[in-house]
Every structure is written in C-alpha cells, then in structure tokens.
Amino acid sequence: MARFSFNQATAKHWPLADVVAGCAEAGVPGIGLWREPVAEYGLARAAKLVRDAGLTVTSLCRGGFFTADGWRTENRAAIDEAAALGTATLVLVSGGLPAGSRDVDGARRMVADAIGELVPYAQSAGVRLAIEPLHPMFCADRCVVATLGQALDIAEQFPVDAVGVVVDAYHVWWDDRVYAQIARAGERIAAFQVCDWVTPLPEGVLLGRALPGAGCIELRRLREAVDAAGWTGPVEVEVFHADVWARPGREVLAESIAGYLDHVA
Amino acid sequence: MARFSFNQATAKHWPLADVVAGCAEAGVPGIGLWREPVAEYGLARAAKLVRDAGLTVTSLCRGGFFTADGWRTENRAAIDEAAALGTATLVLVSGGLPAGSRDVDGARRMVADAIGELVPYAQSAGVRLAIEPLHPMFCADRCVVATLGQALDIAEQFPVDAVGVVVDAYHVWWDDRVYAQIARAGERIAAFQVCDWVTPLPEGVLLGRALPGAGCIELRRLREAVDAAGWTGPVEVEVFHADVWARPGREVLAESIAGYLDHVA
Numbered sequence: 001m002a003r004f005s006f007n008q009a010t011a012k013h014w015p016l017a018d019v020v021a022g023c024a025e026a027g028v029p030g031i032g033l034w035r036e037p038v039a040e041y042g043l044a045r046a047a048k049l050v051r052d053a054g055l056t057v058t059s060l061c062r063g064g065f066f067t068a069d070g071w072r073t074e075n076r077a078a079i080d081e082a083a084a085l086g087t088a089t090l091v092l093v094s095g096g097l098p099a100g101s102r103d104v105d106g107a108r109r110m111v112a113d114a115i116g117e118l119v120p121y122a123q124s125a126g127v128r129l130a131i132e133p134l135h136p137m138f139c140a141d142r143c144v145v146a147t148l149g150q151a152l153d154i155a156e157q158f159p160v161d162a163v164g165v166v167v168d169a170y171h172v173w174w175d176d177r178v179y180a181q182i183a184r185a186g187e188r189i190a191a192f193q194v195c196d197w198v199t200p201l202p203e204g205v206l207l208g209r210a211l212p213g214a215g216c217i218e219l220r221r222l223r224e225a226v227d228a229a230g231w232t233g234p235v236e237v238e239v240f241h242a243d244v245w246a247r248p249g250r251e252v253l254a255e256s257i258a259g260y261l262d263h264v265a
Numbered sequence: 266m267a268r269f270s271f272n273q274a275t276a277k278h279w280p281l282a283d284v285v286a287g288c289a290e291a292g293v294p295g296i297g298l299w300r301e302p303v304a305e306y307g308l309a310r311a312a313k314l315v316r317d318a319g320l321t322v323t324s325l326c327r328g329g330f331f332t333a334d335g336w337r338t339e340n341r342a343a344i345d346e347a348a349a350l351g352t353a354t355l356v357l358v359s360g361g362l363p364a365g366s367r368d369v370d371g372a373r374r375m376v377a378d379a380i381g382e383l384v385p386y387a388q389s390a391g392v393r394l395a396i397e398p399l400h401p402m403f404c405a406d407r408c409v410v411a412t413l414g415q416a417l418d419i420a421e422q423f424p425v426d427a428v429g430v431v432v433d434a435y436h437v438w439w440d441d442r443v444y445a446q447i448a449r450a451g452e453r454i455a456a457f458q459v460c461d462w463v464t465p466l467p468e469g470v471l472l473g474r475a476l477p478g479a480g481c482i483e484l485r486r487l488r489e490a491v492d493a494a495g496w497t498g499p500v501e502v503e504v505f506h507a508d509v510w511a512r513p514g515r516e517v518l519a520e521s522i523a524g525y526l527d528h529v530a
Contacts, residue, residue: 102481108441137402139439140481141464150441174404176373176415199406200469216367216405 004260005030005058006253007193007238008037014249016041020053022250026257030058030234032193035081047085057087058234059130059166059191065095066114067107067144075118083125089190090122091130091166096141107144112154119162130190131155132166135174137205148172148181155188164190167226168238170197170209173217182225189231194219194264195239202242209239211252212259219264235264269525270295270323271518272458272503273302279514281306285318287518295323295499297458300346312350322352323499324395324431324456330360331379332372332409340383348390354455355387356395356431361406372409377419384427395455396420397431400439402470413437413446420453429455432491433503435462435474438482447490454496459484459529460504467507474504476517477524484529500529 006028008019016037023031031050038046038060050057063078065071075092082090094111097104115129122129133151134143145151151165165188172178182189196215201208212219223235237256244252271293273284281302288296296315303311303325315322328343330336340357347355359376362369380394387394398416399408410416416430430453437443447454461480466473477484488500502521509517 097481102483104439104481104483135401136439137400137466137470140462146439147441153441174369174401174411176412176418197405201402201466203468204465205402205470216362216369218367218369 001027001257002029003233003235003265004028004257005032005234005236006256007032007061007236009034009061010237010239010244010256011249011252012240012245016046017049018249020049020055022253023055024053026253028055028253028257030056030236032059032061032236032238033057033085033087034061035078038081038085043081043084051086056234057085058236059089059091060085060087062091062093062132063129064092066111067095067098071114072117075114076121079118079122079125079127082127088126088128089130090127091132091191093132093134094143094145096139096144104139104144108150111144112157115154115163116158119158123162128161128190129163130166131163132168133171135171147175148178148185152181152185152188160187164188166191166193167222168193169217169219169222170195173197173222179225182222182229186229189226189229191236192223192226192231192233193236193238194223194260195237207240207242209241211239211244211255212237213263214259223264235260266292266522267294268498268500268530269293269522270297270499270501271521272297272326272501274299274326275502275504275509275521276514276517277505277510281311282314283514285314285320287515288320289318291518291522293320293518293522295321295501297324297326297501297503298322298350298352299326300343303346303350308346308349316351321499322350323501324354324356325350325352327356327358327397328394329357331376332360332363336379337382340379341386344383344387344390344392347392353391353393354395355392356397356456358397358399359408359410361404361409369404369409373415376409377422380419380428381423384423388427393426393455394428395431396428397433398436400436412440412442413450414442417446417450417453425452429453431456431458432487433458434482434484434487435460438462438487443487444490447487447494451494454491454494456501457488457491457496457498458501458503459488459525460502472505472507474506476504476509476520477502478528479524488529500525
C-alpha cells in the first residue's frame, strides 16, 4: 500500500473531509486532489485537513487549457494552490483546438509557448509542471497533446525538475510506442495514474473509465515499465464514471485499493 | 470531380441501384462499396450494375477482423468479391482484442501473421490488401492497428503491390507524426478517405463523423500530403452518422460533392 494514492475524482461526490477521513482510516498514504473541491472547502483549510490526517498530496489536477482565454491567471493560481497544498506536481491538460480552428500544429505551439512562460513562476513556487497526454479521442476538444512522445518533445525543452509528464494508463495503453516512450521518459515521469478501458464508450467519452482490473489494459506491465524507467513515486487510481460516482465513496475506495493490489502492484 | 468517389456507407440506407444511378447522374466517377449491401443485391448483379453505369469501384469494405474465428474463410470471400467487382483494393480493419484478452501485442502479431497468410491468395486474385489504421479509440474493440506508422510497419513486410495502407483523415488527423508517415507511405497508399471530426462523440463513437468541412480536420492539407507522397488515385468521401443516414441519399451525395470541392480538392 506504500505507493497507493486515491485520486478524489474517483469518488467525485464524496465530500473532501470524508475522502480524507476515509483514506486515513483505510491506511491510504496519498491522495490526488482537484482544484474545484479544494476551492469549495477552502484552500488553507484543505491543506490543513490533509496534513492533519497524515496524507501526502500526490498531485493537483489541473492546470493547462492554454488555448483558452485567461490561461495565465488560471495557471498561476493553480501553481500557487499546488504549493499551498504541499504537492510538487501540478497536472496540465493542454486544451483542445481554439473554437472554430483547424490549426492543430498552431495549437500545439501555443501549448509549448505557454508552458515555457509558466516555468519560472512554477520553479519559484517549487511546483513541477506535469504534462498529461490525453487519449487522441480528446484531441479536438480537450488536449492537443495526444501521445507520451509528444508530451516528452515539449517537456524536454525545459529543465527536468521544472517540467515532467504524466503517464496515465487510460490515455497511453493503445500506443505501440508507449513502452519505448516510457523508457525515454525516465526522470521526466512526474505522475503515474491508472484506471481501465471498457467499451462501449459513453456519449462524450469522458466518463467511460473503469476501476483497475475491469477492462483490457495491461496495468501491471505499464507499472513495471514506469518502475524500470526509474519511477518510485505514487500510483494514483483515477476513474471517471457516472456509475462509480453514484456509489458510496467508502465502497469505491475499497475497490480501488483491491483493484490496485490485484492488477497493478 | 475526376478523383471524387462516393463511399456508399455515407448514405447507408440508399439502395444500391439508387446510389449507382445517383452517382452516374451526378457525374461521379467512382464508388466505394461494402460487402453486405453487395451480397444483398447479388455479387454478379452488383458488378454488372456498376459496370453498366460506367462507375469505377474504388474500394471494397471490408476484410480483416483477424482476431475473430472464421477470419480465413471470410477474408478469402472478401478477396473474391473485390475481384468480381473489379476493384483492386480490399480495405482491412484488423479487429480488436479477442474477448477477455489484454494482450494487445499478441493481437497485433495475429494481424501481421494473418495478412501474411492471405497475401498469396490476394495476389493470385489481383487484389491488394489495404490495411486501415483506425483511430485509437477503436483499439480495444475494432482495430488494434491504431496509427499509420503501425500499419506501415506491417505493410512493409510484404511486396508493395500486395499490401498497402488506407489513409483515412478521420483516423489519423490527430497524430503529430501523420505527415511524416504519409511521406514514408509513398506507393503503399492504397486508398485515401475523408470525412470530418466533430464533438461530442456519440455513445459507442462509431457514428460521430461529419461531412467534409463540418469539423476540425485539415482535409486539404492531408490531401496535398498524400498527393505529394505520390497518390494520384481517388478521394473517397466516407461518413458514418445517423443524422446523415436519415436524409435522402441524393441530398447527401450533393453535399459530399460540395464538401469535397470546397474543403478537399
């Protein structure tokens, strides 16, 4: 259990105080937080809650969306919040094409430029920017960074302690180059997240993820690959699914732990 | 119009005789056919219908599904049908993971082995096997060949006249390596298909395609890239969408032509 972390989005409707209590009771050492529920609870109050419970904040989701207006202000705020929560890892989802645009190369340049602009601010805050490639089905509307290779092409333009990448099994498992890219990533790996792939995908495709073990992803093989690349950090279970969200948080946490132990660890 | 081809799946419910008549009247030179409606109409009868109308059959969809039982019989039949229809291009969709399997590497090996086994039969029939990479969102359940690079890795194991690849804009546009892979493909390009990407994707994600120009794909840029790689063959419009299917075939054909001329040619 030493590396297990529970991403709070897995039990989206479980109130923050209850997630934290539930994790502490279950002997979970780490938690992944999201900006919105933290803001709702209060940033300083959330930081204290988690600290008092003895939990490590393994990542904050999320900055990014660099192709939308207001990205500078939003991302600086996200960096400040990560620092306040005591996590060094801010997950970045790049954003999709600007409205009405077909210029995917241009959007990708905007992402690299924006990250470059944020690096000094993040470094001064002691926060590492973690670029998350999303599955290519999100390329148009959520994330023009669609492969681990592409995330690394951007990350490698900056110091290794300033910019890393997220390896999320759901987003990368299909890629025939993923094991080569994980090996290439090495110290760039800033987070490792797991859930499972099941079909059919739901409308909008955002909420189609399953708990580890319920789908077709070789989760243990991917975990062994990130380990072989040098990753010794947490393994975050992060699932988005309406059916999972409808269940009691404590039950979802217990199944996340079981899925992690049986299929990932 | 010389390169325009209408894939019949774009107007799925338009009876074959009507599609053929509609294409001939509209001055469309080429048509892409599917096995099921051809079988329903009768193979020899369909071949005569299309020939009498002066249309070229630009491709037959589809063989493949090599991870399912009975693939040998099905694929030999598909090869025979392509030859009978007078097209040299049989589109192959590889199939997804076998039921209950997580072994994506193994499934990919099965695909390459199966294609190797079919090559002599296809060559003797004068039919070229055209491997179509599908978008990675179909990797689990329809097609473990998820990128053009991967399709080429398989195709290049066989003679160039025996095995080629399909470049379908919908499946490859998101890939930051697609232009490099199109250049690499050169004479391996066996078909070029277009439609457009729109969001949100529908449940099951199969029927989410739009007519050319309605979405965010740089269709003209992709067409110029295949041309620069040496492709002088047809440009097939192939759209799957329930709303498009619900409309009169003649209207859909007219809009496909307009979309092709405005956004692709």
